[in-house]
Amino acid sequence: MRDVAVVGFAQRQMPVFDGSPTCVELLVPLFAECYEQTGWTRRDIGFWCSGSSDYLAGRSFSFVSAVDAIGVIPPVNESHVEMDLAWALYEAWLKIQTGEVDTALVYAFGKASAGVLRRTLALQLEPYTMTPLWPDTISLAGLQARAGIDAGVWDERAMAEVANRSLTDAEKNEYAIRKGGSSVEELLSRPMYADPLRKHDCSPVTDGAAAIVLAAGDRAREVRDRPAWIGGLAHHIDPISVGTRDLTRAPSAARSAAALDLDGVEVAELHAPFSHQELVLRRELGLADDVRVNPSGGALTSNPMFSAGGIRIGEAAARIWSGEASKAVAHATSGPALQQNLLCVLGATTEGAPN
């Protein structure tokens, strides 16, 4: 296997993006930041891969217009996934492993505010017995939260602790759109929204985009003194039917964790759009108590659709670059109630990289 590192990362997160759903004008400055961080031009990029959703954009082939932000003369090597940025990164990592390219720029975008997000996402459900009922994202998360409360796996206080820590950490994140912790008591005194969820238990609707640069071996070393080497990537999927799953668990996350070496992880960026989901993930990943979870504030404070999982990888990588951490794990999710889960281990050395 080739040693591949994250060497560039740029992001934008906001409640409402005042522009078209192809987000081209949002992507242009993100790419410019990536070129500046790497010292490269677009011609140094061997492979491009994007994540986005036509349902979110309300138009077909929305990713084709977004390619304007790249510029395609001479023609580029380009692909797209109807998934989060993290899965686009996975495709790019594989592409580099084939030896065909040494570098890749992966990006994702989404304007969730253009429609009714919690309703639009019903289209990713099982189409015969679920979508016709239009179960919204918050309801599905509410069923999961209740299952854990009834089973005694977590309680409202544990959920509020997650929210309070996220809101407090988000104060240091210029991109977070919801921030400002108070106290667990204060959060618990707020009214129920979708019982058993309060509004702070649910991620805000967020527009945004993000871009990540990958490079192999010496191409990574020429960009950064301390590249964030990818120690491993794994993703698994649980059944889509919420009835056949134990909603207090996420076996696919545990299986991904088992495929990787998480020993010595200091920081975990977990893509948990609902407070209780961080508790599920913490358990499935077997994280030690001293692991710092979501120092960025996490998805509970801003959750740009199709970028938020990849942003976890970017945030984790930035902590390796800065020397703040030597080993980190990033997580991305997709589907209802943590159905699909991807893990990416990042380290300051190439030790532990898959071979």
Next chain:
Amino acid sequence: MTRTLSAPVTVAFDYTRSTGPVLGRFLTGLRDGRVVGARTSDGRVVVPPPEFDPVSHEAVTEFVEVAPTGTVTSWTWVPEPVPGQPFDRPFAFALVTLDGADTPFLHALDLASPDQVSTGMRVRVRWAEERVGAITDIACWEALDAVVEVRGEARLATTDPVTGVITPVSLDYLYAASPEESAFYRGLNEGRIVGQRCPACQKVYVPPRSACPSDGTPTAEEVEVAQTGTITTFCVVNVPFLGQKITPPYVSAYVLLDGADIAVLHLILGVPADEVRMGMRVKAVWKPEEEWTYSLENIDHFEPTGEPDADYDTYRQHL
């Protein structure tokens, strides 16, 4: 003035799907007022039946009818229902394990307040008045102690086995144009055709795009282009289709406006369809000013100027 123009857009379509033998059997059961599950290799009865066994991965073949009564295993309150959900007033979604089944099943629970819902409560199926072989043949779950309304025999649409379902999808968006596109539409509202020039390669794009597709540079400089141009390519539309506004035959053509580097698609009138040709010089014909809005439809059509045809070399790079 806001930075961008926006307008509501509804995207609507019907998904038509075949059901296959397993879901077809389940949906046929619902239509006939019965709930059918399947026994999986671990001995559990699963409702709705999965098409393939989650453990053995074999096709599911053993079907079991379960009771229309059951127990709530999880629930959540829906304070702000969205269109398409079983109720347009607050309700609960609940997972219910029906008597005779081993796994819970998602549907709406009709109660007036979250205080009336609890895990462990007993509920039953309320059937829809008219059943067609769809998940919505179950109207909802209702509390088992609910007052029983006397209802007539449910009307069945047919007695044939269910082999397909149609799921209507309708999504509402507030669709925004980019700032560059907004400048283009504002220009049209003033009778002008506005493009934008790429500072790197000098190409002029009409309608403008946020970045030059050749080199990725943001387009910056606004340029008004001419209202005359050259037909680069065209087609004669002879086929009627849904939503068509003009009776065929008519000509749809790419017009390269003078001063632009990308052609716009528009209607050609004022000339018999069989006389339209590549290189023909045309000009914009606008609707009356009082009908103008933020739309390319302000230009009713293009028609010949009567000038000699353009040289092929003047537009060959734009085909």
